[in-house]
Amino acid sequence: MNEHDLEGSLQRALDATVEDGESDLENRLRPARLAEFIGQPRVREQLDLVLQGALRRGAPPDHVLLSGPPGLGKTSLAMIIGHELGSAVRITSGPALERAGDLAAMLSNLLEGDVLFIDEIHRMARPAEEMLYLAMEDFRVDVVVGKGPGATSIPLDVAPFTLVGATTRAGSLTGPLRDRFGFTAHMEFYEPSDLEQVLTRSARILEVDLRPDGAREIAGRSRGTPRIANRLLRRVRDYAEVRADGAVTRDVARAALAVYDVDELGLDRLDRAVLGALVRSFGGGPVGVSTLAVAVGEEPGTVEEVCEPYLVRAGMLARTPRGRVATPAAWRHLGQEPPADRSDDDRGQGTLFA
Numbered sequence: 001m002n003e004h005d006l007e008g009s010l011q012r013a014l015d016a017t018v019e020d021g022e023s024d025l026e027n028r029l030r031p032a033r034l035a036e037f038i039g040q041p042r043v044r045e046q047l048d049l050v051l052q053g054a055l056r057r058g059a060p061p062d063h064v065l066l067s068g069p070p071g072l073g074k075t076s077l078a079m080i081i082g083h084e085l086g087s088a089v090r091i092t093s094g095p096a097l098e099r100a101g102d103l104a105a106m107l108s109n110l111l112e113g114d115v116l117f118i119d120e121i122h123r124m125a126r127p128a129e130e131m132l133y134l135a136m137e138d139f140r141v142d143v144v145v146g147k148g149p150g151a152t153s154i155p156l157d158v159a160p161f162t163l164v165g166a167t168t169r170a171g172s173l174t175g176p177l178r179d180r181f182g183f184t185a186h187m188e189f190y191e192p193s194d195l196e197q198v199l200t201r202s203a204r205i206l207e208v209d210l211r212p213d214g215a216r217e218i219a220g221r222s223r224g225t226p227r228i229a230n231r232l233l234r235r236v237r238d239y240a241e242v243r244a245d246g247a248v249t250r251d252v253a254r255a256a257l258a259v260y261d262v263d264e265l266g267l268d269r270l271d272r273a274v275l276g277a278l279v280r281s282f283g284g285g286p287v288g289v290s291t292l293a294v295a296v297g298e299e300p301g302t303v304e305e306v307c308e309p310y311l312v313r314a315g316m317l318a319r320t321p322r323g324r325v326a327t328p329a330a331w332r333h334l335g336q337e338p339p340a341d342r343s344d345d346d347r348g349q350g351t352l353f354a
């Protein structure tokens with residue numbers, strides 16, 4: 001790879017950073033310090049120890065892997081790690097690192113102590129991932145220059161850095177990559193009480209008159225997910241300002257969420273479409289996720305990553321070796337009586353935040 005290629009790779013990776021850049025609003029609502037990060041007490045305690053230990057030693061902390069469903073705070077924690085360390089955070093994503101050269105370009109521009117955040121790290125191209133192994137372990141990379149028999153490998157030193165990887169599919173990570181993370185944390189869905197705190201904090205930032213009963217109502221319908229809580233708060237704020245006096249009470253929240261088809265358990269149109277197809281088209285299952293996805297006109301990945309984690313936690317859907325199955329609670333939520341052979345016990349009936 002010549003200088004020109006390296007330059008091009010860097011631009012591609014940085015462009016991806018710009019594209020990945022968040023909306024201003026998400027930035028404004030994103031907690032900047034660990035003390036502002038609500039919920040996930042175990043993760044916060046463990047991460048605080050890792051960061052304080054590193055600061056005492058004056059060396060970058062071990063690499064960190066954050067996994068869990070979308071919207072639970074992985075990116076927020078990556079940015080918080082940078083803030084707590086007083087380090088710059090370079091942001092990219094697995095899909096943006098199409099070639100080893102793209103990664104080499106980013107690594108060669110890191111300064112000592114920088115944090116490199118790779119979102120969706122499970123989607124990195126294999127050559128880039130293999131280059132990452134050496135960088136994580138020895139802070140160096142071997143850049144292959146030229147092609148075929150004339151190709152030569154140039155060792156390139158990399159400034160000591162901390163990699164923070166985020167993934168919604170921890171199971172897709174290769175062993176060698178996973179083993180190089182010194183600290184891994186799995187983000188759990190949030191308790192409604194935690195989401196009430198998230199909403200109260202966001203309402204203060206957005207200057208929304210959010211009443212406690214309104215916060216409770218929205219929290220109960222936010223699928224255990226802060227991003228969804230913040231999104232519902234903004235929709236309820238619109239309703240409160242346009243059709244009410246601006247105050248977000250329980251009744252205003254209920255009326256607003258009815259307009260946006262978010263039911264009392266937080267299921268939205270797509271969730272109900274998935275459960276409806278499972279019950280009405282496939283007799284409650286078992287049915288494969290691809291077949292189910294076709295029935296609702298979505299990609300299998302969308303059903304699997306966006307809908308199912310919450311439906312499983314809400315005790316509405318069970319993932320069995322023979323396919324997806326609707327639980328009796330799902331039948332009842334759709335206003336139907338479950339078939340006699342479906343009992344609450346043998347369908348993995350879980351509670352929302354067990």
Ligand SMILES: Nc1ncnc2c1ncn2[C@@H]1O[C@H](COP(=O)(O)OP(=O)(O)OP(=O)(O)O)[C@@H](O)[C@H]1O
Nearest residue numbers: 026029030037038070071072073074075076226227
């Ligand atoms: N613990 C928290 N306390 C307060 N706000 C939070 C918390 N976690 C997430 N949020 C809010 O939710 C939004 C989404 O969080 P974030 O982008 O960190 O999720 P994510 O897990 O990285 O999502 P994705 O996997 O889709 O990238 C953030 O803008 C932030 O405002």
